[in-house]
Amino acid sequence: MKLIGPIFRFLCLLAVPARCSLGLTLLLGAGFLALAAPNDTEGPRAGSIEKIKVHGASLEGNLEGDPAERDVFVYLPPGYAANRNQRYPVVYLLHGYGRVGEQWVPFIGLPASMDNGIAKGTTKEMIVVIPDANTKYGGSMYSSSPTTGDWEAYITHDLVSYIDSHYRTIAARESRGLGGHSMGGYGVWRIAMKHPELYASIYALSPCCLMNNPQPPPANAPQPLPPRNNGAAIIDVASGEAAAWSPNPQNAPLFFDRPVVDGKLQPAIVAKWVANSPLAMVDQYVPNLKKYNTIAMDVGLQDSLLGSIREMDQSLTRLQIAHTFETFEGDHSNHLKDRIEFKVLPFFSDHLVFPRKKK
Numbered sequence: 001m002k003l004i005g006p007i008f009r010f011l012c013l014l015a016v017p018a019r020c021s022l023g024l025t026l027l028l029g030a031g032f033l034a035l036a037a038p039n040d041t042e043g044p045r046a047g048s049i050e051k052i053k054v055h056g057a058s059l060e061g062n063l064e065g066d067p068a069e070r071d072v073f074v075y076l077p078p079g080y081a082a083n084r085n086q087r088y089p090v091v092y093l094l095h096g097y098g099r100v101g102e103q104w105v106p107f108i109g110l111p112a113s114m115d116n117g118i119a120k121g122t123t124k125e126m127i128v129v130i131p132d133a134n135t136k137y138g139g140s141m142y143s144s145s146p147t148t149g150d151w152e153a154y155i156t157h158d159l160v161s162y163i164d165s166h167y168r169t170i171a172a173r174e175s176r177g178l179g180g181h182s183m184g185g186y187g188v189w190r191i192a193m194k195h196p197e198l199y200a201s202i203y204a205l206s207p208c209c210l211m212n213n214p215q216p217p218p219a220n221a222p223q224p225l226p227p228r229n230n231g232a233a234i235i236d237v238a239s240g241e242a243a244a245w246s247p248n249p250q251n252a253p254l255f256f257d258r259p260v261v262d263g264k265l266q267p268a269i270v271a272k273w274v275a276n277s278p279l280a281m282v283d284q285y286v287p288n289l290k291k292y293n294t295i296a297m298d299v300g301l302q303d304s305l306l307g308s309i310r311e312m313d314q315s316l317t318r319l320q321i322a323h324t325f326e327t328f329e330g331d332h333s334n335h336l337k338d339r340i341e342f343k344v345l346p347f348f349s350d351h352l353v354f355p356r357k358k359k
Contacts, residue, residue, distance in 0.1 A: 045118070047076055047078050048075070049073055049074065049075050049105065049110060052071075053069050054159055054163075055162075056158045058149060058150040058157065060149070062145075062149035063147045063247075064149075064243060065136070066135045066136055074128070075128035077114065077126060078115070079125055087169060087170045090164075090169050091177040091179060092179070093130050093179050095133065095180070095184050096180075097235070098237075100134045101131065102132070107336070107337070109337040122345075122346045126349065127163070127167060127169060133183075136234065137234060137239040139183050141186065141245070141276075142183070143245065143276065145245070146249050147256050151244075156191060160176075170354075176199050177201045178198075179205065180205065182205070182207065182333075185204035185206055185297075188202050188207065189278040189312075192292070193288055194288065196292060200293045203295075206300065211280070212273040212274060212277045214265075216263050245273050246258070246269045278312065279308065282312070289319075295324070296326070297323065297324070301330070306327075
């Protein structure tokens with residue numbers, strides 16, 4: 001950049017001296033300095049994250065008293081502000097149990113994971129949407145329940161409608177993806193089975209709760225852990241699952257039924273839990289799952305959920321549902337940030353439909 005002034009003065013000697021001072025001013029004012037070589041230490045172009053509120057009519061009146069006005073985090077790619085006529089595909093990412101959206105955004109490396117991929121050319125410019133699905137007991141299970149609210153409808157209707165009407169999206173299934181981790185991976189399966197008209201590609205990372213078949217604890221089993229607070233949310237998994245899968249508006253003040261009471265199994269309640277298991281549901285939704293352009297799932301080899309996720313892979317294969325399944329060295333969460341950046345975001349970049357570049 002320091003060379004521009006001397007070079008210009010040299011050129012002035014070859015031109016009309018009286019115009020040199022004015023010419024230098026005009027060139028610098030017009031941004032001539034931008035032609036200087038870029039600084040190699042500068043990072044990738046930065047996208048931005050907006051924290052917004054999206055009201056959920058589907059969540060109104062839930063018996064837990066959770067707010068229907070939900071936090072939502074929206075990643076906008078670097079070109080969004082400048083390219084006013086450009087529209088973008090959207091990827092919806094669902095977080096796991098005991099998390100809140102504000103925690104999960106940096107936990108998966110946003111915005112850097114998107115910015116880095118765009119700079120390297122492994123990820124295209126997309127909008128990424130992360131809704132906060134934390135509830136009274138730590139998570140909604142992305143299910144439909146009078147106790148927690150209709151989270152399926154919130155994700156598929158309230159949220160999608162809002163994002164498509166407030167951002168420059170490509171409002172078509174071919175340009176819309178759904179991914180999630182753990183509870184979010186469970187949400188991916190149950191939502192995807194029912195809504196192939198909304199999403200073209202799905203990715204379930206280490207999905208939990210694929211088979212929910214509670215049993216009475218053994219006689220000498222230790223007492224279950226009491227609810228705990230992780231600093232952002234109360235974590236009470238047993239109550240959260242019951243609120244989602246066995247709600248009972250007549251059973252105040254909890255408004256749900258437990259599958260085991262005083263050590264005795266409650267068969268009718270257990271049946272409700274099993275009915276909410278993707279491994280039990282999958283055979284009923286084969287035509288819907290075959291409508292997806294691409295389906296992916298992964299799990300760490302040291303993840304305690306490995307067995308059930310392998311069963312899901314086997315079920316998809318048995319039913320001739322095209323998909324990819326990958327294992328990796330790791331446990332449930334220790335490589336999640338890398339999986340998002342190097343697997344999930346490039347996956348959606350490869351398989352969603354982007355606008356054609358104008359010639």
